[in-house]
Amino acid sequence: MNAGMTELTGTATLTRFLLRRDRARIAVWIVSSPLLVLLTAASVTGLYPTQHDLDVAARGSAGNAAAIAFNGPPLALDTMGGEVAFQTGTIGLVVVALMNIFMVGRGTRGEEEAGRTELVRALPTGRHAGVAATLLVVAGMNTAVAAAVTLGLTALGLPATGSIVFGMSFLALGLVFAAFTTVAAQVSENTRAVHGGAGAVLGLAFVLRAVGDIGDGTASWFSPIGWVQKTRPYAGERWWPLLLAAVGVTAALALAAALAARRDLGAGLVPPRPGPARAAARLGRPLGLALRLQRGSLIGWSCAVFLAGIAYGWVANDVQDLIGDNDTMRKVIARFGGTSITDAYLTRSLLTVALVGAGFAVQSALRPRGEETALYAEPVLATPVSRLRWAGSHLTVAVVGSVVVLGAAGLGTGLTYALVSHDAGQIPRLLGAALLYAPALWLLAAVAIALTGLAPRAVSAAWAVLGLCLVTGVLGDVLGLPDWLLGLSPFQHLPQLPADRSAFGAPVAVTAIAAALAATGLTAFRRRDIG
Numbered sequence: 001m002n003a004g005m006t007e008l009t010g011t012a013t014l015t016r017f018l019l020r021r022d023r024a025r026i027a028v029w030i031v032s033s034p035l036l037v038l039l040t041a042a043s044v045t046g047l048y049p050t051q052h053d054l055d056v057a058a059r060g061s062a063g064n065a066a067a068i069a070f071n072g073p074p075l076a077l078d079t080m081g082g083e084v085a086f087q088t089g090t091i092g093l094v095v096v097a098l099m100n101i102f103m104v105g106r107g108t109r110g111e112e113e114a115g116r117t118e119l120v121r122a123l124p125t126g127r128h129a130g131v132a133a134t135l136l137v138v139a140g141m142n143t144a145v146a147a148a149v150t151l152g153l154t155a156l157g158l159p160a161t162g163s164i165v166f167g168m169s170f171l172a173l174g175l176v177f178a179a180f181t182t183v184a185a186q187v188s189e190n191t192r193a194v195h196g197g198a199g200a201v202l203g204l205a206f207v208l209r210a211v212g213d214i215g216d217g218t219a220s221w222f223s224p225i226g227w228v229q230k231t232r233p234y235a236g237e238r239w240w241p242l243l244l245a246a247v248g249v250t251a252a253l254a255l256a257a258a259l260a261a262r263r264d265l266g267a268g269l270v271p272p273r274p275g276p277a278r279a280a281a282r283l284g285r286p287l288g289l290a291l292r293l294q295r296g297s298l299i300g301w302s303c304a305v306f307l308a309g310i311a312y313g314w315v316a317n318d319v320q321d322l323i324g325d326n327d328t329m330r331k332v333i334a335r336f337g338g339t340s341i342t343d344a345y346l347t348r349s350l351l352t353v354a355l356v357g358a359g360f361a362v363q364s365a366l367r368p369r370g371e372e373t374a375l376y377a378e379p380v381l382a383t384p385v386s387r388l389r390w391a392g393s394h395l396t397v398a399v400v401g402s403v404v405v406l407g408a409a410g411l412g413t414g415l416t417y418a419l420v421s422h423d424a425g426q427i428p429r430l431l432g433a434a435l436l437y438a439p440a441l442w443l444l445a446a447v448a449i450a451l452t453g454l455a456p457r458a459v460s461a462a463w464a465v466l467g468l469c470l471v472t473g474v475l476g477d478v479l480g481l482p483d484w485l486l487g488l489s490p491f492q493h494l495p496q497l498p499a500d501r502s503a504f505g506a507p508v509a510v511t512a513i514a515a516a517l518a519a520t521g522l523t524a525f526r527r528r529d530i531g
Contacts, residue, residue, distance in 0.1 A: 010125030014133035018107060022137070024460065029099045030141050032467065033170075034148035037092040039471065041084045041156055054078050061086065069210035070311040072229055073220075081158045081234025085166060089233075093225055094206065096145060096170050100138055100178040101198040107134030108185040109194045112266050114374070121265065128257065131185075135178060135253075142174035162234035169228035172245035176224045177202065179252035186259035189268035192296065199300075224248060286385055286393035293371075294364055294394070298401045301360035302408040305353045309412025312349035313430075316342055316413075317420040346413065346430065347496045353409040354437035355466075355473050355491065360405050361441040362462050364398035365448035368525070369459050378530060387526045395449050395518060402441035410434025433497035439510035440490040444469070446517035453524030 019026070048054045058077035061067045068074055072090040076082030108131055111117045117130055150167030154160050181198040188194050205223040212220030220226030227248075230241035263269050282288030368391045371377045380390060414430035417423075448462035455461075469489040486492050493506045 005124060005126060007126040007128045008132050010120075010123070010129040011132045011136070014120070014125065014129055015136050018133055018137045022103075025103075026137070026141055028460070028463070029103070030144040030148070033092070033095050033099060033145045034152060036095060037088045037149055038152040038156070040088045040091075041153060041158075043474075044084050044087050045080060045156060048080070048083060051078075054080065054083060057083060065214050065314075067311075067315060068213050070308075072209070073213045073217075075232055076235035079234060081162045084153065084158060085162075085233050085235070089166070089169075089229060090206075090209075090225065092149070093170065093173050093228065094202065096142065096174045097177040097202050097205075097225075098199075099141065099145075100174045101181050101195060101202065103138050103141065104134055104178050104181040105185065105191055105194045105198065107131075107137070108182060109188070109268075110191045112185075113189065113191050115266075118265060128260065131182060131256070131260070135182065138178045139175065142171045142178070145174065146171035159234060161237055165231050165237040165239070166233035168242060169231055169233065172242050173224055173228045175249045176227075176245050176252070179249045179256070182256040183252050183259065186256055186263060187269050189266065189272060196296065286380075286390050287396060289380075290367070290393040290397045294367060294397050294401070297360065297363060298397070298404060301357060301363075301401075301405050305357045305405055305409035306412040308353050308356065309349075309409045309414075309434075310416045312346075312353065313413040313416030313418075314420060316346055316349070316417045346417070347433070349413060350410065350430065350434050350437070351473055351491060351496060353413070354406060354434065354440070355470050357402070357405040357409055358441050358444050358466055358469065361398050361402045361445040362448050362466050364401055365395060365445035366452065366459055366462060367394045367397075368449070369452045369456055372456070372530060375531075381530065387530075388522055391449070391452070391522055391525050395445065395522070398445040398448075399442055402445065403435065403438050406434045406438055406441065407431060429497075436495055436497060436507065437491065439507045439514065440469075440494055443490045443510055443514040443517070446514040446521065450517045450521035450524075453521035453526075453528065456528075 048057055055078050058074075061071075061074055061077055070090070071086050074086060077086055111120075111130060120130060121127075146167040149170055150163045153163040153166060177198065180201055181194065184194045184197040184201075188197065205225045208219045208223035209226040209229070212218060212223065212226055220230070224245065227241050227244040230238065232238050259269060280288070283292060368377065371380075371394075377390070381387060410431035410433060411427070413434070414427035417430065418426040444462065444466055447465055448459065451459045451462055469491055472486045472489045473491050490510050493510060495506065
C-alpha cells in the first residue's frame, strides 16, 4: 500500500460514482418501497373507517394463524396504527430486505465478477473502499425509506412516536441484510449465489418469525424480522430491540472484513464446484440455455406465489367472519361479483397473486437485455444462432413460465381452500381461475421484449407498467381511482373467476395484442445494434 493510503482511501469518490451511475435504480427503490407501505396504509384507513370496523377486524385476525404467519404479530389491532402495522409491516420489511440484498450484491460481488473492481483497485484506492462506498449508498437509501415511511404515516394521522419506531424498523432491518449480504459476497464468487444465499437467510427469517408469532414468540427472537417487530410500533413502543439489529450489523461487518482479508480479489472463500467436462446437449440450443439460466428465478417465483396462495386459501372459509358487517370491505370485495362473499374474496386473492407473479414475466422477458449489457450475448450471437432464435427462446421461457407461476398460485389457493371447505373440487376450479390471467402476464412480457427491441435504454419502463397494474388492481377501488385509469391494466379486462361470469372474448384480444407487441420487439431487436 502506498504511503498515506488507508484501507478506505477513495471511498468518497467511489460513493459519488455509485450515486451517479445507479441514480435511476436508487430512485426507483426509495420511491417504490415506502409508496407500497403508504398506499396500503391509506387503503387500511379507508377499509376500517369506524372503531366498530376495527374491533371486528381485530377479533377475526387475532385467532387466525394464516393471517398472523403472513402479516406478523397481532398487536393493538383495535387501533388504526396497530392495524396498519399488521397489514403493511412484514411485506414492507421483506421489500426493504430485498432492496439491500440486490443493491449490496450488485455493488460488491457483482463488481468483482464483472472485473471492474480490479480496475478500480489499480488506482490509489483502499482494499475496502468499494465495499464501504456501497454500504454508504445503501445506508442512505435505507434512511430515505425510513424517513418517507415515518413522515407519510404521520401525515395520515397516525401517532408520531409509533410512526418513528415503525420507520426505524425498516432502517434497522435494511442495514442487517446489507451486512449479511456483504458476508455472503466474501463466501461465493458468483453474484447469483450471493443473492440466493442472502435470500435464503431472508426466507429463514420469515419462517422463524411466522412460527414464533403463531406460537409463544420464542422463535421470533432468532429472526431479524422478529427483532424489529419486537419494537411494537403503535402498541407500547420499545426501542431496545433495535440494539439486537445494531449488534447483528456490527458482527456481520466485522466478519465480512475478516473474510475479505483472507481471500484473493475476484475469488470467494468457497471455490465454485467444477462442472462436467462436457455440457449437456440441451445447453447447446438457445431454448435449453435460456431455461437453464432462468430456472432458479422460475422456481423462486413459483414458490413465492404458491405460499401466498396457501395463505389466501386458508383464510377463505372464514372471510365472512373476518369482514363482519364492514360495509366498505363488503363493497370492495362485492365489486368482483359472484354469488357469495367467499367467491368474491377468492377472486380478489387470485388477482393479487397473479399481479405478484407478473413480476416473473417481466423479469424473464428482460433477461435478453441483461445478457446484452453484461456482454454475454455477443459470444452467443457470434455462433450460427440467430438473434430472433436467441431472444425468442427467452421470451418462450417467459410465456411458458408465466403459466407455471400462475398454476402454482392457483394450486396453493385451491389446496388449502379444499382442505378447509372439505371440497376437493375447489382445486381444479381455482387452478383454472388462476390460469385465466395468463394473457395479462403475456402482455407484460411482450411490453418488456418490445422495449428491449425498440428502446433498450428504457426497459425499466416495463416495471413501471407492472407497478401501474399493481396499484390499480390492488388499491384502485379503495383509492377511488377513475375508471379510465383502471382500464389501462389488462387484468381489469379479463374474466375474474370464480366470481365473474363475463364473456371470454377478452383473453383472445389481450393475447393478440401481446403477440403483436412481441413480434414488433423481436423484429426491432433483429435490426438494431447489439450493446
